[in-house]
Amino acid sequence: MTSNGARVAWALLVVAGICGALADRVPTRPPIVAGGYRVLSVDFHTHSAFWSDGALSPFGLVMEASRQGLDAIAITGHNQVSDAKAGRWFSERIGGPTVIVGQELLGAGHHVIAVGTEQQIDLPTVTAQVAEVHRQGGVAIVAHPMKEFWPSFTNAVKDQLDGSEICHPLVYSNPKAQPTFEEFREGHNLAAIGSSDFHGLGRMGICRTYVFTNENTAAAIVDAVRARRTVVYGPNGATYGDPQLAALIVHRPELRAIATTDAPASGLDWVSRTSGVMGLGLVLLTNPRRRRRARGVTDGL
Ligand SMILES: [Zn+2]
Numbered sequence: 001m002t003s004n005g006a007r008v009a010w011a012l013l014v015v016a017g018i019c020g021a022l023a024d025r026v027p028t029r030p031p032i033v034a035g036g037y038r039v040l041s042v043d044f045h046t047h048s049a050f051w052s053d054g055a056l057s058p059f060g061l062v063m064e065a066s067r068q069g070l071d072a073i074a075i076t077g078h079n080q081v082s083d084a085k086a087g088r089w090f091s092e093r094i095g096g097p098t099v100i101v102g103q104e105l106l107g108a109g110h111h112v113i114a115v116g117t118e119q120q121i122d123l124p125t126v127t128a129q130v131a132e133v134h135r136q137g138g139v140a141i142v143a144h145p146m147k148e149f150w151p152s153f154t155n156a157v158k159d160q161l162d163g164s165e166i167c168h169p170l171v172y173s174n175p176k177a178q179p180t181f182e183e184f185r186e187g188h189n190l191a192a193i194g195s196s197d198f199h200g201l202g203r204m205g206i207c208r209t210y211v212f213t214n215e216n217t218a219a220a221i222v223d224a225v226r227a228r229r230t231v232v233y234g235p236n237g238a239t240y241g242d243p244q245l246a247a248l249i250v251h252r253p254e255l256r257a258i259a260t261t262d263a264p265a266s267g268l269d270w271v272s273r274t275s276g277v278m279g280l281g282l283v284l285l286t287n288p289r290r291r292r293r294a295r296g297v298t299d300g301l
């Protein structure tokens with residue numbers, strides 16, 4: 001790692017870190033309490049750059065979650081839990097948001113978010129995956145159920161699931177997404193889940209889920225999803241989830257606003273993210289082990 005490229009890469013990552021720290025505006029706000037519940041802002045679907053295809057490290061995800069006023073996030077790498085555990089370790093040390101260990105289970109015709117699972121799940125069918133999620137004490141949520149994913153989810157499978165994404169950034173770019181997500185869950189008692197599927201672009205926390213619970217812990221959040229105690233706001237004034245719970249926070253219009261508005265990033269955010277992404281890309285390109293692997297040389301690991 002002595003090339004100029006590597007030095008430039010590390011310099012960009014340092015710039016990203018400094019700009020991220022300068023731009024960091026962690027909001028301090030009192031907990032939201034309604035109807036005897038603590039109402040948590042949760043993003044159930046985020047990707048990091050470690051072992052997944054996001055742009056930020058798991059630690060960057062934790063900092064971004066704080067900045068977006070999220071009480072909790074699930075880090076959901078593809079079929080693995082390592083980056084979620086790294087993020088949880090970091091957040092516990094800085095007093096950051098609750099990090100729930102999760103994974104996005106990719107199958108031939110489906111994506112399922114497993115939340116509250118400590119062990120990696122690597123099984124061939126959606127039925128087996130969902131059973132394993134439950135065995136581990138987690139909840140299974142269908143991710144972005146566009147029509148091409150529907151064949152995997154028979155009625156029998158839907159009855160085993162805990163929730164489905166009813167809001168996802170796709171609803172703001174594809175006019176078919178919202179009615180498709182609504183139709184998918186018709187006739188099934190699935191928790192309403194909103195999530196950003198954050199990979200580094202867009203805004204973490206858009207489409208967030210309001211979870212009605214007693215405390216801000218991973219176990220309490222998973223329990224609340226299992227009990228369908230969630231509310232999600234979608235485009236055009238739509239509200240999803242338990243109507244009685246939604247009525248408890250109807251007098252808080254700022255909760256809808258932050259869940260449905262993609263606020264523009266500040267200049268420092270832009271510099272931080274761009275240099276972070278470029279730096280990471282250069283680190284990967286200049287990584288000697290990766291270069292050897294690309295040439296077909298086995299390094300014995
Ligand atoms: Zn997906």
Ligand SMILES: [Zn+2]
Nearest residue numbers: 045047104197
């Ligand atoms: Zn995803």
